[in-house]
Amino acid sequence: MNLAAAKAALAHLDLDENPASVKSKSRDFFWYSPVLKARLDHVVADFVVSPRSEAEVIEVLRTCYAHDVPVTVRGAGTGNYGQAMPLAGGCVMHLKHLDKIREIAPGRVVAEPGIVIRELDAQTRAASGQELRMMPSTAATATLGGFIAGGSGGVGSVRWGALRDLGNIIRLRVVTMEAEPQIHEFTGEELHRVSHAYGTNGIITEIEMPLAPAYDWVSGFVTLPDFEMAAAFGAALAAEDGILLKLVTVCEAPIAEAYFQRFKGHVTPEDTTAIVMVAPHAMPAFETFLARWPAAKLIFRSDAPDWARDPGPAYEYGWNHTTLRALKVEPRITYLQVRYHGPDYLETIARVRAHFGSELMQHLEVMRENGQIIYAGLTLVRFTTEERLEDIVRIHEDMGAMIFNPHRYTLEEGGRQSADARQLAFKREADPKGLLNPGKMIAWDVPDWSYETIYAYAGMRAAQ
Ligand code: FAD
Known part of the structure; x- marks a missing residue:
């Protein structure tokens, strides 16, 4: 990893190297779990970059790819399983500036991933009397992208089911981490490649979600x-x-x-x-x-x-x-x-x-x-x-x-204890160097893992 070269190349972007804020942007709500607290408390990135556009997201990914710097994407860091924590250090890409709504139409909204869910609902409500079908109880702080990549369902699921159910996400636009990052648009069966994948195989840069009528619940x-x-x-x-x-x-x-x-x-x-x-x-x-x-x-x-x-x-x-x-x-x-x-x-x-x-x-x-x-x-x-x-x-x-074990930081152990073939296949295509949120997909690191003991990512940086 050539950190100095990557930072120099990204210096014209919104780059943060302040140790206190880098540390706070390297953490999420992992500490809910005493098991994760014991294993992840020391985890910290080397720098945080906050792109202002999809073009800057691509620039960050291209640069970090060239210099072998891991990239862990962050919405608001309210996940509970260390999903947004950079186990191998490197770059945290914070999407706080990608917070615009692109379109509000009957039954749907198109938005950038960094928008805070409560803000999204306020805007769709004001413009059209509609709101998201479901939201996490952290809607006041969590982002839409973080919900899709790290969450599962929540307030509204009594009526609409979970995010993974057909129809609850319409379309995702995704950028890969290659020498020349590619843009994909996913719908239908393809959505599952990157939804609930913790940003291990692409960065979601645009989201189309279904809306429901808003009420003063x-x-x-x-x-x-x-x-x-x-x-x-x-x-x-x-x-x-x-x-x-x-x-x-x-x-x-x-x-x-x-x-x-x-x-x-x-x-x-x-x-x-x-x-x-x-x-x-x-x-x-x-x-x-x-x-x-x-x-x-x-x-x-x-x-x-x-x-x-x-x-x-x-x-x-x-x-x-x-x-x-x-x-x-x-x-x-x-x-x-x-x-x-x-x-x-x-x-x-x-x-x-x-x-x-x-x-x-x-x-x-x-x-x-x-x-x-x-x-x-x-x-x-x-x-x-x-x-x-x-x-x-x-x-x-x-x-x-x-x-669904909340005391594990990998996708598989927090899910059904088995590899997700679609997510793994897309990671091979989209992240050939394995630089996106390393250590979170066991199938990438150790394909024949038995799940008999808690997985310990070998590339995790030791505490200083
Ligand atoms: P982050 O924590 O920043 O990120 C989550 C994951 O998504 C990380 O792996 C990150 O790398 C990845 N990611 C973020 N943005 C992108 C992107 N654009 N592209 C690719 N990957 C990305 N969850 C629920 O599902 N339902 C609930 O009701 C719920 N209630 C909660 C209540 C509390 C008090 C707490 C602490 C957590 C709760 N959560 C819940 C978990 C979490 O708040 C939600 O899942 C939330 O939506 C995560 O959003 P975030 O912006 O904080 O994501």
């Missing part, structure tokens, strides 16, 4: 006396096809009382909570549904607020914001990502919960998958040791729950 907080009743309540609510929802989150007692500061005085340690976002015109139907569950109490609604302190938007209590709120109060807390599906998913959840007792606290998010209601679990874990965490993962799998 009503945040509702419901208490229920029993977790299994609450899980059934959330699933039944989401199955009401006529009630337009954006979020259904179920948090086992005492999550709300213990970790949601603004809920204090409104909930008891025995209350399980269901947190919902409902379209305003669906509120009468939602209230009708509620009346059929006499034990469920609506304790707050944002269209008629009666709490002394505004609790803020419902979605900032859901998805990984639940974990964030819990670990701010109880720092040893970490989490798991679980998928409960199949006809007996409520029974599986009940069995898992009975097995672990207070070592875990159940947090469920309703999702739609192939026309069915399923639950994603972002289970809170009272962490003790790495070995115990591994046991907890294995016991979930033995009980029929699928784990």
Whole structure:
């Protein structure tokens, strides 16, 4: 790697070598995981460059290719698995300046990858009364490109499923890292080459996404006396096809009382909570549904607020914001990502919960998958040791729950424990020197990896 030559060639761009800001741009929310915290805390790039256009993205890639400098692309660095961390050092390419909307049309938007999702929604709402179908709960800070390359779904998935489902991304424009970088436009089956690929095989420079009608979603907080009743309540609510929802989150007692500061005085340690976002015109139907569950109490609604302190938007209590709120109060807390599906998913959840007792606290998010209601679990874990965490993962799998392990920094280990042939094939074409976000795709480094132990990237720079 010839860093000096690369930096000299890029000196006319927005180049940052300040050690403090380079360090902060080399980190994401990896520290949610004690396992990743122990392995990645020292990781730092050599410099950060922030291109102002696709032409400058190409210039950075061409220059770094010529000088063998690794490039790790960064949106806002809110990923949880060290996705945006430059394990081998080199260049962090920060896309903060690529933040323009190119087109807003009925049902779709075309935007640059560095736009912050909440800003995108504000602009599409103002121009056309539309918004993204789904967003991460970090929409206030996360970028659209980071969501597509590093995220999976979130607020809106109760209605629309996950990002990987057909129709939830329309088109991606991608630049490769070759002697002369190429531009590709992907649709259909080709989208999967680069969506959720952590920027290991191309830089997304333009995104076309589907839009849905925007509403002044009503945040509702419901208490229920029993977790299994609450899980059934959330699933039944989401199955009401006529009630337009954006979020259904179920948090086992005492999550709300213990970790949601603004809920204090409104909930008891025995209350399980269901947190919902409902379209305003669906509120009468939602209230009708509620009346059929006499034990469920609506304790707050944002269209008629009666709490002394505004609790803020419902979605900032859901998805990984639940974990964030819990670990701010109880720092040893970490989490798991679980998928409960199949006809007996409520029974599986009940069995898992009975097995672990207070070592875990159940947090469920309703999702739609192939026309069915399923639950994603972002289970809170009272962490003790790495070995115990591994046991907890294995016991979930033995009980029929699928784990997407958030304590791993590679694509494969955080996914289905197997190589993705389409992503690997495109990496061979698009990144022949293996310089894009090195260490994140095991299939590139060690094709016959067994997945029996945690992968340790051999090219990771040692701590200084
Ligand atoms: P970054 O973290 O900067 O990047 C993510 C990955 O994408 C990295 O590998 C990066 O290299 C790559 N990348 C970024 N831009 C590009 C590009 N233009 N081309 C190619 N590769 C690129 N995720 C969810 O899916 N749903 C949630 O509900 C959710 N809730 C969260 C809540 C909290 C409190 C936290 C901390 C995280 C949450 N996340 C969630 C994870 C994360 O916030 C989202 O996935 C977010 O969309 C990532 O966007 P970002 O701009 O921060 O991406």
